[in-house]
Amino acid sequence: MTWTTPKTWDADELVTATVMNTQIRDNLNALKFPPSAAHVLDESSEYTTTSTTFVDVDSTALALTITTHGGDVMVQFHGNFRNSAGDKICLDVAVDDVRVAGEDGIMAQAVGTGMSATLTFTRLITGLSAGAHTFKLQWRVVTGTATLFAGAGTVNNQVHGQFWVREVS
């Protein structure tokens, strides 16, 4: 949907179908259908990592590309995790291969060994230029092996997290 900066109308200005369609129809459609992408986890195997440096969780399925109008983008993720060492799992989002939070990421949470815990975040990303941008979910561990349950059949952890992005302004 194409967004056009709303015009300032002049007195006695002729309102044509073309102008109305651009200013009203197209702009309302752009608001109704903003650039958006989402992925629900439903995979044949759970995700795991032992990396102590941030890496993509899945550079295909959890890499979402949208073409924006230069506005802010909201990113949201929720999923169930476990860590074999009971230590911290760190999460971040990379926009065009640059992590938005830096350092230890958006969040760092210890997750027990014999249990699973939901980790979730919502992030507003500002300052993006108009055009295509790719958002990748990334993670690392402090120690241990992190597991992200992806609906692959682990008993009592057959859950389906979600990763989504949407331009919101």
Place this chain on the structure above:
Amino acid sequence: MAIIELVFDRAAVNPDRLHEDLAAALGAAFIGVSAGRGKVRVHVLDSLPAADRDRIGLLVAAHDPSQLTAAQQAEADRAALLERLRKPWAEWTAKDKDDVLRLMAERLLDDH
């Protein structure tokens, strides 16, 4: 130094064991291993020599996910022991009592 990843097709993985084996073989250049959707990704420093990169493929191919790490085996043994002790007190042997005391002592030491 940059980090690169080598990708292999591999469905079943014991990530803890594979991590241990790769760390032992590659040393400080090894960062970690990730898995999912039928792929194994090995994360290493780009300074890793080509010969070592070739070894990674062989190690991943030879990986047996049924082989446990020492920690995994210890946890499996602990779970089996606890299961064995689920019986009336009157049936406990001297060895059973020693075993539960050992488990409790290990837990106390771990917590402190």
